[in-house]
Amino acid sequence: MSTAIEFRKLGFAAGGGQRLLDDISFTVEEGTTTVVLGRSGSGKTTLLRTVNRMVEPTSGGVFLRGRNVRESDPIALRRGAGYVIQETGLFPHMTTLRNVGLVLEAKGMAKRERTLRSQDLLNAVGLEARTFGVRYPHQLSGGQRQRVGLARALAAEPNLLLMDEPFGALDPLTRAEMQDMLRQLMSRMRKTVLLVTHDLDEALYLGDRIVLLQAGKLVANLTPEEFLRSRNPEVEAYVRAFHRGEMSAAAERPA
């Protein structure tokens, strides 16, 4: 297995000197899913955005297949990495089909070709292209919109998918459906995925590895099994906070 992404002593300080990312080093293997976990403000979105140069690190660097992203043209880099964010990412004035094919349109692919490709992608994420292709984002449910977002990210056949809280705005059942679909798609396509979430359950379900960030520092980089057994106090605190409801319900059950 080869290394797809390497973060090397990555640091990012905001304008006021506040360190949002502090000396972060880890690697992501080709074809695996790494989940970056952390509470709000831990720097996980900033970390994700250094990969496609939406954020330029102030120290250290990000290497894709051994090459510093700083040496890549940002436009080409971004087109080569699928990007999915929470709900808001679809363009309201474009049909579903055009949203999916937008990166291909930007690259200058002929309309016929990109329409066919967009239709295939919609079908692949479980939306019948003939029905859903002509709809606008506001005519879709939250889950359907997220499927379109995923199809759009896959359009340019990227090796790498960057996902920023992709299912954060969905209800738990829809979220579970989306997670299942993502897992199936990923096992078929063997893409490298970097996914940001604050949801431990999602991290355990989707991640081959879980990277825990806290206040801009890397606290742990573990497999899901290791994560649950870890004695690292910060990891334990996260796990405990997450299972609170479960434990309290169990404790109150009469013996």
Added chain:
Amino acid sequence: MNDFLRQYGAQILELTIEHLWLTGAAMLFATLIAVPLGVWLTQKPAWAKPVIGVANVLQTIPSLAMFGFLLPLPWLGERAARVAIVALTAYALLPILRNTYAGIRGIDPSLLSVARALGLTNTQRFFKVELPLAASFILAGLRTATVTCVGIATIAAAVGAGGLGELIFRGVASIDNDLVLAGAIPAALLALACDGVLGLMERSFRVPGQGLPA
């Protein structure tokens, strides 16, 4: 009525065309100035207040005074139509400028961030995302400006620029109400027609699923 139309019909038609030409030329110039300027201001928001302020001041100058200011100017003052077109252009600037600026600034910043993250170039982002999302706003500004200009253009007749105002002024001078109406009614209908047509255009550019532009 028939006699009246026989007598004045050709003149009304001619003056309506003149009226349209004055307004149309002014709208063209105003759009060519105000839309790019508004777009530029979204890049340099610090300039927005002073520039929009200037357009605002232009807007508040009474129209007869504006014609009066422009008449003595060299070249411009030689032909009344020039004076009229420049004055109308000045009046049309503010609504177009303000709506272009507000329309683009009002776009959800997360959408622009996504456009960047997907690898759209700045030009692509402008033409595929910003302009279409702001289009109905810009057209709403254009609509306000056009209707205002059709009205103000009637006053251009006072400096001899022609247009339907000519019939109105002549009617007032000769105390001939029919003549006043021969200018006033077509001018009002023209304003309503422009409002209707531009309103339809504005609606067709509206972003699906979103409310009316403010």
